[in-house]
Amino acid sequence: TVTKRGDYTPPAYLVGTVDLRFDLDDTGVATRVSSKLVVHRNADAPSGEAPLVLNGDKEMKLVEGSLKVNGTALSADAFMVGPTGLTIPSVPSNGEFVVESTVEIAPSANKALEGLYMSGGNYCTQCEAEGFRRITYFPDRPDVMSVYTTTITGDKTLFPVLLSNGNCVESGDLEGGRHYVKYVDPWKKPSYLFAVVAGQLVSLDDEFVTCSGKTVTLRVWVRDGDLHKCGHAMAALKNAMKWDEDQYAREYDLDIFQILCVNDFNMGAMENKSLNVFNSKYVLASPETATDSDYNGISGVIAHEYFHNYSGNRVTCRSWFELTLKEGLTVFRDQCSAAEGPGAWTPPVVKRISDVTRLRSSQFPQDAGPMAHPIRPESYVEINNFYTATVYEKGACVVRMARTLLGKEGFRRGAELYFERHDGQAVTCDDWMKALVDANPHGPDMSQFMLWYSQAGTPTLTVGTTYDTSAGTLTLNVEQTVPATPGQPTKEPMHIPLAVGLIGPDGSAVPVDVEGTPAADTVVLSVRKHKESFVLRGVPDGTVPSLLRDFSAPVKLVREGGVDRLTTAFLMANDTDDFNRWEAAQTLGMDVILEYVSAREADASASFAPLSDGVIEAFRKTLRDERTDPSLRARVMVLPDEGYVAEQVTVADPLLIHEARDSVKKQLATALRADLEAVAAASAAATAGEYKIDPVSQGARALKNVCLQYLAALGESATLDKCLDTVRNGSNMTDVLAALGVLSNSPDCPQREAALSEFYSKWKDDYLVMVSWLRIQAMASRPTTLSAVKALMKHEAFDINNPNNVYAVVGGFAMANPVGFHSPPNGEAYVWLADVVLQLDKKNPQVAARMVSAFTRWRKYDATRQGVMKAQLERMRGTKGLSNDVFEICDKSVAA
Numbered sequence: 028t029v030t031k032r033g034d035y036t037p038p039a040y041l042v043g044t045v046d047l048r049f050d051l052d053d054t055g056v057a058t059r060v061s062s063k064l065v066v067h068r069n070a071d072a073p074s075g076e077a078p079l080v081l082n083g084d085k086e087m088k089l090v091e092g093s094l095k096v097n098g099t100a101l102s103a104d105a106f107m108v109g110p111t112g113l114t115i116p117s118v119p120s121n122g123e124f125v126v127e128s129t130v131e132i133a134p135s136a137n138k139a140l141e142g143l144y145m146s147g148g149n150y151c152t153q154c155e156a157e158g159f160r161r162i163t164y165f166p167d168r169p170d171v172m173s174v175y176t177t178t179i180t181g182d183k184t185l186f187p188v189l190l191s192n193g194n195c196v197e198s199g200d201l202e203g204g205r206h207y208v209k210y211v212d213p214w215k216k217p218s219y220l221f222a223v224v225a226g227q228l229v230s231l232d233d234e235f236v237t238c239s240g241k242t243v244t245l246r247v248w249v250r251d252g253d254l255h256k257c258g259h260a261m262a263a264l265k266n267a268m269k270w271d272e273d274q275y276a277r278e279y280d281l282d283i284f285q286i287l288c289v290n291d292f293n294m295g296a297m298e299n300k301s302l303n304v305f306n307s308k309y310v311l312a313s314p315e316t317a318t319d320s321d322y323n324g325i326s327g328v329i330a331h332e333y334f335h336n337y338s339g340n341r342v343t344c345r346s347w348f349e350l351t352l353k354e355g356l357t358v359f360r361d362q363c364s365a366a367e368g369p370g371a372w373t374p375p376v377v378k379r380i381s382d383v384t385r386l387r388s389s390q391f392p393q394d395a396g397p398m399a400h401p402i403r404p405e406s407y408v409e410i411n412n413f414y415t416a417t418v419y420e421k422g423a424c425v426v427r428m429a430r431t432l433l434g435k436e437g438f439r440r441g442a443e444l445y446f447e448r449h450d451g452q453a454v455t456c457d458d459w460m461k462a463l464v465d466a467n468p469h470g471p472d473m474s475q476f477m478l479w480y481s482q483a484g485t486p487t488l489t490v491g492t493t494y495d496t497s498a499g500t501l502t503l504n505v506e507q508t509v510p511a512t513p514g515q516p517t518k519e520p521m522h523i524p525l526a527v528g529l530i531g532p533d534g535s536a537v538p539v540d541v542e543g544t545p546a547a548d549t550v551v552l553s554v555r556k557h558k559e560s561f562v563l564r565g566v567p568d569g570t571v572p573s574l575l576r577d578f579s580a581p582v583k584l585v586r587e588g589g590v591d592r593l594t595t596a597f598l599m600a601n602d603t604d605d606f607n608r609w610e611a612a613q614t615l616g617m618d619v620i621l622e623y624v625s626a627r628e629a630d631a632s633a634s635f636a637p638l639s640d641g642v643i644e645a646f647r648k649t650l651r652d653e654r655t656d657p658s659l660r661a662r663v664m665v666l667p668d669e670g671y672v673a674e675q676v677t678v679a680d681p682l683l684i685h686e687a688r689d690s691v692k693k694q695l696a697t698a699l700r701a702d703l704e705a706v707a708a709a710s711a712a713a714t715a716g717e718y719k720i721d722p723v724s725q726g727a728r729a730l731k732n733v734c735l736q737y738l739a740a741l742g743e744s745a746t747l748d749k750c751l752d753t754v755r756n757g758s759n760m761t762d763v764l765a766a767l768g769v770l771s772n773s774p775d776c777p778q779r780e781a782a783l784s785e786f787y788s789k790w791k792d793d794y795l796v797m798v799s800w801l802r803i804q805a806m807a808s809r810p811t812t813l814s815a816v817k818a819l820m821k822h823e824a825f826d827i828n829n830p831n832n833v834y835a836v837v838g839g840f841a842m843a844n845p846v847g848f849h850s851p852p853n854g855e856a857y858v859w860l861a862d863v864v865l866q867l868d869k870k871n872p873q874v875a876a877r878m879v880s881a882f883t884r885w886r887k888y889d890a891t892r893q894g895v896m897k898a899q900l901e902r903m904r905g906t907k908g909l910s911n912d913v914f915e916i917c918d919k920s921v922a923a
C-alpha cells in the first residue's frame with residue numbers, strides 16, 4: 028500500500044503519558060512488555076466517533092485478558108487484532124482514559140534489527156521509523172508526543188546494566204536474582220525516540236558543563252575490552268555540545284547523556300532521547316585499529332546524533348514525509364561543525380569537497396534514476412526506503428542554500444526562531460521555512476525556493492559568456508533545465524544561488540560588480556528563470572569566471588561550448604576559491620577520461636591519445652605547490668570516481684571507464700614519478716612519530732598515501748614490497764589499510780597473498796578491523812573478485828546477520844566495485860546479487876533493500892547487461908513473501 032503526503036490527517040487520539048514495563052527473559056525468547064497509556068481525544072482532529080487504532084506488529088502476542096480500558100478487561104468482541112494492529116471501536120468519549128496491554132515478543136529471533144532485539148547477548152532497540160510498534164501497541168507516528176516512564180526488570184548477572192531515556196529515578200533488587208530500574212524522561216517525545224538497553228556493559232564517564240553552568244554526566248557504554256577505544260567519541264560529543272551552544276544557542280536539556288555501542292545495527296546511529304544507540308563503527312577507535320576516515324566518521328556521526336536533540340527531538344516531524352526537516356538540517360549542522368567547529372579534522376574546503384563528492388556519487392545517480400524523489404517525498408510504500416542520500420545530503424544542500432540566500436546572521440536568527448517557536452511540536456518543512464522568512468522580514472522572497480522541497484531531479488545550469496571589450500562587461504548567459512523524473516514530467520524553474528568570482532589574467536581576484544549587489548570577490552546571483560543573463564561590470568579582458576563557488580547549489584554545471592582545458596588548468600592553479608581549484612582538477616580529469624571513452628566507443632581498436640603537457644603540468648603544479656594545504660593537494664590528485672564518470676555518459680561501459688581512468692592515472696604516475704616520490708618522502712617525514720589526528724597530520728598522511736597509490740599504478744615490485752612492509756609494521760591503521768588496499772587491487776602476487784593472510788591472523792579478533800579486511804577484498808578492482816566474494820561469505824569472519832558485514836562484502840562489491848561487479852560474463856554477478864538479496868530479505872528487509880540499489884541504474888548499461896539486471900529485478904519482485912522494502916525498489920526500478 029502507498030502512503031501519500033496529501034492524505035495526512037491529525038491523529039484522532041493523543042497519548043499524554045506512557046508507562047512501560049519490560050520483563051526481560053534471559054535469552055530473549057519471551058520478553059513481556061506491559062504498557063499503560065493515558066489517552067485523550069485530539070482537539071485538532073475532526074470530532075465525532077472514532078475508533079482507537081493502535082499499531083502493532085504481527086509478531087507480537089497479546090497476552091489474553093491483558094487489554095483493558097479504564098481498568099476493565101475488554102472481552103474478545105470489544106476489539107479486533109490484525110497483522111498491523113489493534114482496533115478498539117468504542118472508547119470513552121470524554122476526557123482521559125487509560126488503555127493497558129501486555130504483549131510477548133522474542134527479541135533474539137528479531138534479525139530485522141527493528142524494535143527490541145539482541146546484539147552480542149545484550150538487549151537494545153531501534154524504533155525509527157516504525158519499530159516501536161514491534162514492541163507494544165501504540166499510535167506509532169511522530170505527531171503523537173508523550174512523556175515516558177519505563178521500568179525494566181532482568182537478571183542481575185546477565186543484565187547488570189539497564190538503561191532507558193531520561194533520568195533513573197528508582198532501582199533495586201528483586202527476588203530470583205533479578206533487579207529493576209525505573210526511568211522517567213520528562214520531555215514529551217514521539218515513540219520513534221524511545222530506547223531500552225540491557226546487558227553486560229562498561230562505561231567511559233565524563234562530564235560537560237553547559238553554558239549556564241549545569242553539569243551533565245556523559246557515558247559511553249561498550250563491551251568490556253573496548254573501553255580504551257571510546258576517547259575519541261567522548262571528545263567529539265563534548266565538541267558537539269559546545270558547538271550547539273555557540274552556534275545555535277542550544278543548551279543540553281537533561282542531567283545525563285548516554286551512548287550505547289553495538290555491532291549489529293542497520294544504520295549509522297540513532298538519536299533516541301538522551302540514550303543514543305550507535306553502530307560500533309561510529310564509536311570505537313584507536314590508532315592501531317582505526318583510520319583517519321574512521322575517526323572523522325565518528326566525529327561526524329556523534330555530532331549528528333547529538334544535534335538531533337534539538338533538530339529532531341525537541342522539534343520533530345509531523346509525519347515521515349517531513350524527514351528532511353530533521354535529517355537535512357542535522358546533516359547540514361554536522362557538516363558545518365566538522366568544517367569549522369572545535370575538533371575540525373580538516374580545512375573547511377576539504378570537508379566541503381568530501382561532502383560534495385558524496386552527494387555526486389550517491390545522490391546524483393538517485394536523482395537520475397527510478398527512485399528519484401524530492402527531498403520531501405510525496406508518497407512511499409516503505410518509509411525505510413526513504414532514508415536516502417536525497418533526503419539527507421541534498422536536504423542538507425537545501426538548508427545550506429537557504430543560509431547562502433539569507434546570510435549567516437539571518438539564517439541563525441531564523442533557526443533560533445524555529446527552535447523556540449516550535450519547541451515540543453511536530454512540524455513541517457513549511458514551518459521551518461516560515462520561521463526563516465519571519466526572522467528576515469527584509470530578506471529575499473523564498474516562495475520559489477520551496478520548489479527544492481517538491482521537485483526531484485538535479486538541475487543543469489548551462490553557462491555561456493559574452494565579453495564586451497569596449498564596455499568592459501562580461502555577461503553570463505545562464506540557462507537552467509530540471510529533468511523529468513518519475514511522476515514529474517515537467518518542472519518549473521528553480522531559485523538557484525549561483526556564487527560567482529572572477530580571476531583576472533594575472534591570476535588575481537577581480538571584484539564582481541553586478542547591478543543591485545555590492546561588489547565583492549564572490550557574489551551570489553539568484554538564478555530564477557529558465558534563461559537569464561547577468562552583466563558583470565569593470566571586467567578586464569582575459570578575465571575568467573569562477574562559477575558555482577563552494578558548490579553553491581546541487582546542480583550540474585555545464586560550460587557552453589564544452590570544457591576549455593587551458594582555462595580550466597588556469598583556474599586549477601589560480602582560482603581564489605579553493606573549492607573551485609579542486610573542481611577544475613575534477614573537470615580536467617573528467618574531460619580526459621570522457622575523451623578516452625568516446626574515442627574507444629567510436630573505434631574499438633583506438634588507443635588513448637597521450638595526456639597533453641598542459642594537463643600533466645597542471646597536476647604537477649598543484650602536487651608540488653607548497654602554499655596549498657597538503658590535504659587539498661591530496662584531494663586534487665584523486666580523479667573523479669568511476670561511478671561519477673558513468674553518470675556523465677548515456678550508455679556506461681564500466682570496464683572501459685575503468686580502463687580510461689586507469690590510463691590517466693598511469694600516465695600521470697609516469698610523468699610525475701619524481702614529484703610523487705619527493706612529495707611522498709616529505710609527507711612521510713611530516714607524519715613520522717606519534718599518531719595524531721589533527722588536520723595537519725591527516726593532511727600529510729592523505730598526501731603521502733595518494734602518492735603511494737599513483738606510484739603503485741606503475742606496478743613495480745619494489746612498491747609492492749614496500750606496501751607489504753607497511754602492512755606488517757605500519758604504526759597506524761590509516762597507512763596499513765592504504766597499503767593493503769594497493770595490494771588488494773593488484774594482480775595476484777606473493778605480496779598480496781601474504782598481506783591479506785598476515786593481516787587476518789593479526790586482527791581476526793577485532794570485529795571492526797575485520798569489517799575493513801572484508802571490504803577491502805570485496806572492493807578489489809579485479810575481474811575475478813566475484814569468486815573471492817563468494818568465498819568471503821563462507822569465511823568465519825563473515826556473519827550474514829550482521830549489517831556491517833553485508834555492507835562490506837555485498838555492498839563493497841556490488842556498489843563500490845564496478846570492475847568486479849560488471850566483469851563476470853553473462854551477468855553472473857547480477858544473478859548472484861539477486862540471490863543474496865532474496866536470502867537477506869527473509870531476515871532483514873532493510874539491509875536487503877539497500878543492496879538492491881546496485882540495480883537501480885540498470886538502464887545505464889548496454890542491452891545485454893540491461894536484460895540480465897531487469898530480469899533479476901523482475902525475479903525478485905515476483906518472489907512470494909517479499910518484503911515491502913525490496914518490493915518497492917524493484918517495482919519502481921522496473922516501471923521507470
Ligand code: ARG
Pocket residue numbers: 155156293294296297298331332354411414873
Ligand atoms: N535518525 C537516524 C539518523 O539519521 C537514522 C535512523 C534510521 N533508521 C532506519 N531504520 N530507517 O541518525
Ligand code: ZN
Pocket residue numbers: 331335353354357
Ligand atoms: Zn539523522
